[in-house]
Amino acid sequence: MIVKMKTDITVSEFENFKKKMESLGLEVKDASGETFKVVGLIGDTSKLVESDLYAIPGVMEVTRIQTPYKKASRVFHPENTVIDVCGIKIGGGNFTVIAGPCSVENHDQIVEVAQAVKASGAKLLRGGAFKPRTSPYAFQGLEAKGLDLLVEAKKETGLPIVTEIMSEDMIDRFVKDVDIIQVGARNMQNFHLLKALGRTNKPILLKRGLSATIEEWLMAAEYIMSEGNDKVILCERGIRTFEKYTRNTLDISAVLAVKELSHLPVLIDPSHSGGRWNMVEGLSQAALAVGADGIIVEVHNDPEHALCDGAQSLKPKRFDNMMKKLAQIAPIVDKKM
Ligand code: PEP
Ligand code: MN
Numbered sequence: 001m002i003v004k005m006k007t008d009i010t011v012s013e014f015e016n017f018k019k020k021m022e023s024l025g026l027e028v029k030d031a032s033g034e035t036f037k038v039v040g041l042i043g044d045t046s047k048l049v050e051s052d053l054y055a056i057p058g059v060m061e062v063t064r065i066q067t068p069y070k071k072a073s074r075v076f077h078p079e080n081t082v083i084d085v086c087g088i089k090i091g092g093g094n095f096t097v098i099a100g101p102c103s104v105e106n107h108d109q110i111v112e113v114a115q116a117v118k119a120s121g122a123k124l125l126r127g128g129a130f131k132p133r134t135s136p137y138a139f140q141g142l143e144a145k146g147l148d149l150l151v152e153a154k155k156e157t158g159l160p161i162v163t164e165i166m167s168e169d170m171i172d173r174f175v176k177d178v179d180i181i182q183v184g185a186r187n188m189q190n191f192h193l194l195k196a197l198g199r200t201n202k203p204i205l206l207k208r209g210l211s212a213t214i215e216e217w218l219m220a221a222e223y224i225m226s227e228g229n230d231k232v233i234l235c236e237r238g239i240r241t242f243e244k245y246t247r248n249t250l251d252i253s254a255v256l257a258v259k260e261l262s263h264l265p266v267l268i269d270p271s272h273s274g275g276r277w278n279m280v281e282g283l284s285q286a287a288l289a290v291g292a293d294g295i296i297v298e299v300h301n302d303p304e305h306a307l308c309d310g311a312q313s314l315k316p317k318r319f320d321n322m323m324k325k326l327a328q329i330a331p332i333v334d335k336k337m
């Protein structure tokens with residue numbers, strides 16, 4: 001970390017600053033010139049909060065060199081992480097497709113969709129049981145019953161299941177029955193939930209928050225990893241911008257940024273980003289081309305009557321066509337499907 005200080009800093013102010021830094025185990029290296037006063041802080045600065053430094057008299061400007069996250073950082077873990085979910089490898093050159101309805105609605109719906117997406121090559125089944133809806137009057141999900149139905153769909157198809165958790169009190173049930181626990185965009189900074197999930201051994205699909213920076217997203221991953229669970233899969237699902245035509249703006253460059261900064265696998269959600277079913281195929285192709293490790297996509301057997309997100313859901317037939325095209329493109333961009 002580099003700290004620019006007031007040029008007229010007093011000797012006692014400087015000594016106070018130095019003592020504080022040394023008490024944190026950091027070495028203070030003076031790199032001042034004739035007209036400026038600059039010091040370098042050497043050592044593990046991950047526990048330092050920049051804004052706290054500004055409270056120390058004499059400090060003018062703080063520049064971080066090391067990232068504030070360590071376990072999620074590629075610097076300390078150069079090789080890509082590959083996460084094994086019931087024998088399916090996420091990362092490591094694979095393009096994994098997770099598909100299913102936004103919400104589990106009833107037995108026949110989830111099983112029918114599961115069978116269809118499996119036949120088209122999806123490796124895991126998604127389906128929301130606990131739904132984080134903007135309106136409290138909208139369909140909130142079948143909750144525990146939805147989990148029962150997902151378990152049945154898994155039994156009938158063999159597809160591992162991915163579903164969203166909203167509160168800590170459901171962790172035991174999720175650990176028992178769910179193969180990847182999803183943390184939705186709205187809970188990306190629910191730090192208690194993240195820490196509690198960090199104490200489990202389950203793969204966690206961590207969606208990017210509605211307006212989260214890449215650093216905030218990686219810090220959320222760090223919360224999970226700091227408690228001992230390093231099985232984190234990131235998911236870019238579009239961020240909020242001024243644009244209204246699409247539901248969110250898919251930040252395709254986030255995949256490249258995350259790949260540079262972190263070793264964790266990263267998926268794209270082409271459904272919640274565009275918010276329109278006719279954009280899903282193009283965004284999925286973009287995901288494959290940009291080097292994402294897969295997609296999580298909404299598929300519904302009757303989108304018109306879906307209880308949630310019908311407008312962005314693909315019908316099984318369209319999903320099948322999309323999968324065929326993706327399978328043709330995959331080898332060109334060195335991905336296995
Ligand atoms: C979802 O996957 O159904 C969902 C609610 O996504 P997000 O958290 O990205 O909005
Ligand atoms: Mn949805």
